[in-house]
Amino acid sequence: MRTDSADVVIVGSGMGGGTLAWGLARRGIKVLVVERGDYLPREPQNWSPTEVFKNRRYKPDEKWLDEGGGEFRPGVHYLVGGNTKVYGASLPRLRECDFAEIKYPTGISRAWPFPYADIEPYYSQAESLYRVHGATGEDPTEPWRSQQFPYPALSHEPYIQEVIDRLGRQGVHPSSTAMGVDLQPGGACIRCGTCDGFPCRVGAKSDSETCALGPALAGGFVRLLTNTRIDHLETGGTDQVVRLVGECAGEPIWITGGAYVLAAGAANTAALLLRSRDDRWPNGVGNSNDLVGRNYMMHNNTHLAAIDPRRRNDVVFQKTFAINDFYFDMGDGYPGGSIQLIGKVQGSMMKTHATRAPLPLLNEFSKRSLELLVMAEDLPSPQNRVSVTQSGQIAVRWKRTNYDRHELLLTETKRLLRQIGYVGIFEQRFTIDMNSHMCGTAVGGTDPAQSVVDGLGRSHEVANLFVADAAFFPSSGAQNPALTIAALALRMAAEVEWG
Ligand SMILES: Cc1cc2nc3c(=O)[nH]c(=O)nc-3n(C[C@H](O)[C@H](O)[C@H](O)COP(=O)(O)OP(=O)(O)OC[C@H]3O[C@@H](n4cnc5c(N)ncnc54)[C@H](O)[C@@H]3O)c2cc1C
Numbered sequence: 001m002r003t004d005s006a007d008v009v010i011v012g013s014g015m016g017g018g019t020l021a022w023g024l025a026r027r028g029i030k031v032l033v034v035e036r037g038d039y040l041p042r043e044p045q046n047w048s049p050t051e052v053f054k055n056r057r058y059k060p061d062e063k064w065l066d067e068g069g070g071e072f073r074p075g076v077h078y079l080v081g082g083n084t085k086v087y088g089a090s091l092p093r094l095r096e097c098d099f100a101e102i103k104y105p106t107g108i109s110r111a112w113p114f115p116y117a118d119i120e121p122y123y124s125q126a127e128s129l130y131r132v133h134g135a136t137g138e139d140p141t142e143p144w145r146s147q148q149f150p151y152p153a154l155s156h157e158p159y160i161q162e163v164i165d166r167l168g169r170q171g172v173h174p175s176s177t178a179m180g181v182d183l184q185p186g187g188a189c190i191r192c193g194t195c196d197g198f199p200c201r202v203g204a205k206s207d208s209e210t211c212a213l214g215p216a217l218a219g220g221f222v223r224l225l226t227n228t229r230i231d232h233l234e235t236g237g238t239d240q241v242v243r244l245v246g247e248c249a250g251e252p253i254w255i256t257g258g259a260y261v262l263a264a265g266a267a268n269t270a271a272l273l274l275r276s277r278d279d280r281w282p283n284g285v286g287n288s289n290d291l292v293g294r295n296y297m298m299h300n301n302t303h304l305a306a307i308d309p310r311r312r313n314d315v316v317f318q319k320t321f322a323i324n325d326f327y328f329d330m331g332d333g334y335p336g337g338s339i340q341l342i343g344k345v346q347g348s349m350m351k352t353h354a355t356r357a358p359l360p361l362l363n364e365f366s367k368r369s370l371e372l373l374v375m376a377e378d379l380p381s382p383q384n385r386v387s388v389t390q391s392g393q394i395a396v397r398w399k400r401t402n403y404d405r406h407e408l409l410l411t412e413t414k415r416l417l418r419q420i421g422y423v424g425i426f427e428q429r430f431t432i433d434m435n436s437h438m439c440g441t442a443v444g445g446t447d448p449a450q451s452v453v454d455g456l457g458r459s460h461e462v463a464n465l466f467v468a469d470a471a472f473f474p475s476s477g478a479q480n481p482a483l484t485i486a487a488l489a490l491r492m493a494a495e496v497e498w499g
Pocket of ligand 1: 017077
């Protein structure tokens with residue numbers, strides 16, 4: 001039996017875990033990060049669409065169950081750096097109103113346990129840590145900020161600038177995407193076409209390994225155990241976690257610590273708690289109110305590919321603007337969501353979904369297409385939940401919420417695109433396996449009857465247990481989640497009184 005220990009033990013090295021390790025190291029706290037995956041190798045396959053999307057080279061060979069018991073392969077990455085190793089590095093803040101309750105026609109987006117002002121300084125810190133490029137004064141919904149973006153916005157390539165001009169004439173306000181890349185004099189970014197969804201072969205993407213965990217490891221206070229999967233937590237029947245139990249490269253391991261922080265991603269964090277049952281905690285540790293795993297959200301997302309056969313889209317780095325004009329109000333008093341460009345999609349990437357279309361046709365199509373993501377909020381619902389089967393397998397029940405708003409936003413987006421010359425629009429609606437933005441399975445709140453952890457992420461019931469990943473989100477907003485996860489982790493590092 002192998003053993004290890006530290007003052008603070010963090011499970012998971014993704015956006016939450018990696019960032020927290022960095023924040024704790026700055027306070028001189030001894031940290032052990034436990035990661036089930038390994039370092040992602042830098043290799044030619046990093047930029048191969050076939051390897052990344054068709055052969056799923058960097059995804060685990062793991063299957064989860066849907067509500068009907070059918071198996072699906074989730075959109076997770078078990079790597080040092082977690083999902084951020086392949087993410088699109090779009091790092092916007094939530095809007096100020098996202099932290100308050102929002103009423104939708106068919107439900108409610110829950111308030112967070114603190115206002116925007118409480119997390120604002122940590123957003124600034126996270127933007128600095130993750131080298132965020134952006135601009136102010138362009139987006140009608142941008143929240144106030146105490147510090148400017150650390151880097152200027154990425155420039156738009158000519159084709160994209162023309163799209164922006166056309167959209168502007170339709171009365172909307174495209175604004176620069178907040179992007180985390182090392183694009184600066186002497187920086188590693190080469191502004192290539194393989195950023196969104198691919199690992200970065202030149203180390204220029206602001207992922208949590210590159211920006212947070214790596215520097216934290218170099219400082220000496222943080223250690224990392226790779227290939228170490230935690231199976232469950234043990235309390236010995238008490239109100240404290242006494243150890244983590246798992247497997248390190250095939251060998252059983254026990255890990256002890258002063259505090260235990262779960263940052264295994266929304267589904268795995270819930271699964272860890274639910275697998276940790278004993279006489280004191282028959283529903284799982286810290287789960288007397290049966291809320292662990294509930295309120296699973298993953299955004300209502302649709303990819304659009306819009307084609308204008310008359311214009312060749314020769315863009316390399318496409319993901320440079322978003323449209324938030326419909327974020328607060330679709331014109332009927334209720335919010336819509338965000339519309340954003342995604343990385344340029346190649347024909348071979350389209351082939352993973354348009355399986356029957358010939359590749360040469362898709363290649364020609366992609367030379368004239370523009371790709372976008374349309375994102376509306378998925379509302380918290382106790383019926384949407386992560387659970388674990390007797391054998392420990394993850395099961396997800398997820399029914400779309402608030403989809404009428406997503407439909408309206410899709411219709412509006414297509415209308416705009418047609419008005420600026422796109423004659424064909426193809427859509428791919430996200431399904432349960434496209435859960436890259438999952439959140440909300442151990443929600444933060446002030447009321448112990450309605451939430452799993454408090455406003456700083458500490459379990460209401462187990463004082464040495466914390467959650468520092470997307471599981472904390474009481475509501476999802478309609479912006480990409482990673483910067484908020486990082487800001488939450490930095491706030492936890494700074495404001496918790498660590499033993
Ligand atoms: C293709 C793609 C594109 C994306 N693009 C964007 C984007 O542009 N902007 C944005 O904001 N977000 C984006 N996201 C989402 C973003 O990456 C996630 O929201 C974020 O990484 C979640 O952070 P987390 O800490 O909750 O989990 P993760 O970052 O997934 O980290 C969880 C970590 O825990 C480890 N782990 C899990 N279980 C265990 C266990 N039992 N024992 C030990 N370790 C364990 C995992 O291996 C992983 O390293 C994207 C995601 C994907 C997949």
